[in-house]
Amino acid sequence: MLKIAIGQMDVIPGRPDLNTDKMLSMIANASNHQADIIIFPEMAIPGYLLGDTWEQQAYLRDCEAFGRKIIAAAKDICVIFGNVAVDWGKHGDDGRVRKHNACFIAQDSRLVDIRIKTLQPNYREFDDTRHFFSLSSLSLERREPVENLIKPVKLSIKGKDYTLGCIICEDGWSDDYSVDPIAVLTANGPLDVIINISCSPFTLGKNNKRNRVFSRQAREANTPLVYVNNTGLQNNGKTVYTFDGFSTVYNSTGQIVTCCRPFAETLDYIELVTEAGGQNLPPVNVPDDSDIASLYQAVSYGVKNFLQSIGMNKVVIGVSGGIDSAVSAALYASILPPENILLLNMPSRFNSQTTKDLASQLAKNLGCLYAVMPIEQSVEHTAAQISGTPIINLANGTEHQLNVSSFVLENIQARDRSSRLLAGTSAAFGGGFTCNANKSELTVGYSTLYGDQAGFLAALADLWKHQVYQLAHYLNATIYGREVIPQAAIDLVPSAELSFEQSVDEGKGDPIIYSYHDYLFRAFTEYWNRVTPADILDWYSQGTDVLEQKLGCQTGLIQQLFSGPRPFIDDLERWWRHYTGMAVAKRIQAPPVLAVSRRAYGFDHREAQNNVYFTQEYLRIKQLLLSQ
Structure with missing residues (x-):
């Protein structure tokens, strides 16, 4: 023996x-x-x-x-x-x-x-x-x-x-x-x-x-x-x-x-x-190590050990009233003393009373420190400064002024929150600020560089949106044994609330349809033989049920979302262009990602900044589908 x-x-x-x-x-x-x-x-x-x-x-x-x-x-x-x-x-x-x-x-x-x-x-x-x-x-x-x-x-x-x-x-x-x-x-x-x-x-x-x-x-x-x-x-x-x-x-x-x-x-x-x-x-x-309990254990263990390894015991979390920041706050509050966590709500004129109340309720439920710092005045100042400052061509003396579009204004808001308030507040608080981005957003760059894609650690960035929701339910039911993440935050339509076109009270939210795109994006990133638009169109041409089986999404969903090949292809190309285009540059500059999946962004997902490309096979199947 x-x-x-x-x-x-x-x-x-x-x-x-x-x-x-x-x-x-x-x-x-x-x-x-x-x-x-x-x-x-x-x-x-x-x-x-x-x-x-x-x-x-x-x-x-x-x-x-x-x-x-x-x-x-x-x-x-x-x-x-x-x-x-x-x-x-x-x-x-x-x-x-x-x-x-x-x-x-x-x-x-x-x-x-x-x-x-x-x-x-x-x-x-x-x-x-x-x-x-x-x-x-x-x-x-x-x-x-x-x-x-x-x-x-x-x-x-x-x-x-x-x-x-x-x-x-x-x-x-x-x-x-x-x-x-x-x-x-x-x-x-x-x-x-x-x-x-x-x-x-x-x-x-x-x-x-x-x-x-x-x-x-x-x-x-x-x-x-x-x-x-x-x-x-x-x-x-x-x-x-x-x-x-x-x-x-x-x-x-x-x-x-x-x-x-x-x-x-x-x-x-x-x-x-x-x-x-x-x-x-x-x-x-x-x-079983494939359930939500194992996922929580890995993420919680990783965050706790990462904080210890860098000697950080205080964090500032930007809370919007949405699900990602709520899960992030509940996660960190299960690791650190509540007095070491500052939840910061930074509303603009586009933020609803609904989400502002949810952010406050979250802080109260968790017992964390809470502050409200409106950004409207500083955002207006930045926009006015950009649009009101003459741009001079010193060679010929001509000048013009820049236009701050609604899209640019959205980015200004996101950067004002992170680069100015979260960064400055965390330094004054004696800690760091978190990145609350999920994997769905990171995949297609639905985040602002130096804005909501900033922070010392992206703890949720290897979780698809549906896993974030699963984690929310698990935190409430198992870790806390009570509703710390308000149910209304779980039920709320996901929205960045950066314009009136994203009004949660009107049911307007993110352009990503998570029930479908989570699984499409997962095929792009996590399948051992990486899936491309050519594979997606090939499966689609065999029947939407075949594609749904290959992706693992809900049966019948694709026909509900897309009336035919044209809108389906337009959607596919839109997100493939984002995934292999600007999103790559954003991911390269993203915070460290805590890995839990079979392929996480960072060193695990090695990528170069190349041109967007559609293969010959894809173009052939596309032409065939659109000619029918």
């Missing part, structure tokens, strides 16, 4: 000193509990998402030094942990010193073995090939089959020999690669345990998929599998990721026999009878 300690730790990126101290404490605890092995996550010492910190040799030397401390602490216990392995005598493909993402195995205060990551992801948030030299690359350099380099680890524990298959994160997601590390290890076995150390960010529903994949791997290998992931928060600048841990143990039949509590640093123990393939432990039920 092996007594295994699972060190599901909060890895702090860029702080190998703090991570090492935590690991040493866990090792001591595990030793006191007579554990045979303690397992830590991938890159437990340095952190994983470090950007070009990986290019700092002084940092690499520190990681090595802290790694030696962990090895020395492996006295009466085997320690398996992730760290960077540096080959100072060689260089990587970038000409810098060679670095490997590695799994270290230590016992009796000495390094027993190192296993190098075979498969390196270079998609979504991952950029491994930029920094690390994989085992696959090593095999090419040595002109030796990679299968010869993927070897089990041999250990003797309490006089008994064990064979471990040690892999790192992506090595367990090998379906689309030419190499299957687990199959190779099994062929070189038999194995007693497969160990997967990971640094795997939370994505809504991802654990359900992982459990299917890893259960199958354990079953096919007829070997128990121990997956150890970290908690905490890491980022690549523009995108912030939460890590839920959710470390899990599968027996040799693929059944889950234990899983660590998500989003919690913990040191858990299991006693694994390897001869029985771990079937000595009863199967357990695991929580």
